[in-house]
Amino acid sequence: MELKLKYQDKNIYPLGGILIKGTSPSYWIAQIQEMSLALEQIKVYPLPDTKANTIWGCLVVLSSSDKHIDLGRNNYCQVVNHLLFIPEKSYLFPSVTDLEIEKLLAGQIHLLHPELGLIALTETVDWQSLMVAPLKQDVLITEPAPSVFIPMQVHSFQVKPVPPEEVLKNFEEKAFPTKQKLEDKPLNVFEKAKLALYKQIFSKKNPKEGSSNQEEAPKPLHSLLSFFKNLFTPKNGQWMKNMEEDYEALEKRNQKAIERLLEMLKNDPNEALKYAIPLDENGTVRGGQAFKIDLSKKWFDFSLFNNSSGSLGNHRNGGSGGVMPHDQYQQLQNQYHKTAEELIKQQEYHKAAFVYMKLLKNYHLAAQTLENGKHYQEAASLYLKYANNKTKAAECYEKGNMTMEAIDIYKELNQDEKVGDLYLSIHKQKEAYVHYEKVVDNYKLTGQYVKASLLYRNKMENETGAQDLLREGWRSQKDAFNCLNNYFNNINDPKILGKELESVYSTETHDQNRETFLQVLKYEYHKENEHAERIKEIAYEIIVKQIEKNPNIVTELREFNKNDTQLVKDTVRFKLNPKGSSNT
Secondary structure (H helix, E strand, O other), X not given: OOOEEEEOOOOOOOEEEEEEEOOOHHHHHHHHHHOOOOHHHEEEEXXXXXXXXXXXXXXXXXXXXXXXXXOOOOEXXXXXXXXXXXXXXXXXXXXXXXXXXXXHHOOOOEEXXXXXXXXEOOOOOOXXXXXXXXXXXXXXXXXXXXXXXXXXXXXXXXXXXXXXXXXXXXXXXXXXXXXXXXXXXXXXXXXXXXXXXXXXXXXXXXXXXXXXXXXXOXXXXXXXXXXXXXXXXXXXXXXHHHHHHHHHXXXXXXXXXXXXXXXXXXXXXXXXXXXXXXXXXXXOOOOOOOOOOOOOOOOOOOOOOOOOOOOEOOOOOOOOOOOOOHHHHHHHHHHHHHHHHHHHHOOOHHHHHHHHHHHOOOHHHHHHHHHHOOOHHHHHHHHHHHHOOXXXXXXXXXXXXXXXXXXXXXXXXXXXXXXHHHHHHOOOHHHHHHHHHHHHHHHHHOOOHHHHHHHHHHOOOOHHHHHHHHHHHHHOOOOHHHHHHHHHHOOOOHHHHHHHHHHHHHHOOOOOOHHHHHHHHHHHHOOOOOOHHHHHHHHHHHHHHHOXXXXXXXXXXXXXXXXXXXXXXXXXXXXXXXXXXXHO
């Protein structure tokens, strides 16, 4: 019998296999993985090609008929009587029975394919024999250095400061000008004569007469020289310019040192600071020996921890300084302040701080200037080392995000609530709560239970603890009204509020606190909630219990009966004659 395959548009036999066309077992295994098939659940038979010693592909025999396999470029096979596999959408011609197939194929699995013909499938693929172990190679493994932990969320940002000594050292090197010696040789006889001659030739500006731009009338000798200059050298006035420059140089050298410094501070403060004279922080003693200074180097090092520079006024450790006349001292001091203010306007905060610190010996203003310029670390160091102001130092560290340094100082100052706030800002809740508890304990000792409860509620998020503190303040009669009033005000559920009102009234009121409780009831009654009638009844009961001890308490009835005018008259009459009213 000759079997043939004919095409049709549907399958009449169950699907039981998959054809993979390809010559490489590695390709087969790749296709099997793409189809998500497990090797232990399938059998794979190699298929020979029509040419000798060549491979066409393989047949994958499925353990069950799964119609949800993503075949890709592969094709299904139908299975006839579990022995014969044929391509999908085909049928056998002529039709044969199962018995005939078993007899024809002798119980052996076969594949009938239009390209390959009838193939007996005798051996499955031995995957283990096809696997080749990779060659072992000695590999030098370099382990990376431990990486920096990068959190998923940044909770706080802090600046790690350097020690105050190093901060001040860097500040000095950055801000303090390099000192220089100013040429200040006295005029000899010839130079004095030249100066006198120049004064006859050149006019000088007189600031006392009119504006600064006004000049004196030209002197006769000056006019004569100008005439000859224009006559003989109309195009070149260099010699006259040289004479003017020489005159100005001699004039400057002839000035007193303090006048020169004042003029330099006004005209060129950056240059003047190189020759600045430090003033004694205690002022200058008037009188004494004649005062004399030279504009030369005043500092021999920039260390803030020892004073190697001389200062005007009284020199405790000796030195070449003397006593400055009071008017000159005031002039120089005022000019230093003006120079510092001008430097601040120019945002030269370090130089302005130098003026305050080294020249005026005002360490607080120096630190404040750096703080205003947002140089918080240097400002904090000055506050600590020189101004002895730990509070301001802590504030600067806080502003500069140097939180741990601020915390250390606030701990020294026993500002536990501030310490807790800063710990909370860097998400260290456990440490924050330790210091908050200290604040709560202090509030309790001083009877400030409302403040303690607010800290529990607002900063520690402990509403139950806050309510317990208010109840404790009520029981201990420490600001009892505010404690109980806040206690009831924090209850939002009307049912719970009603129970608490009854509980406090029945178990915690007595002769010493009934009238305080009555004041709290007035506050609750005016809220006009659903407990108004019961609150009025309790108020009446309290008034009755206290009326013998305090007859004036009857006036409280008006708070619960605003519209009852007769009750107002009755209470007035009772107050005037309590004994007669009671008999009536």
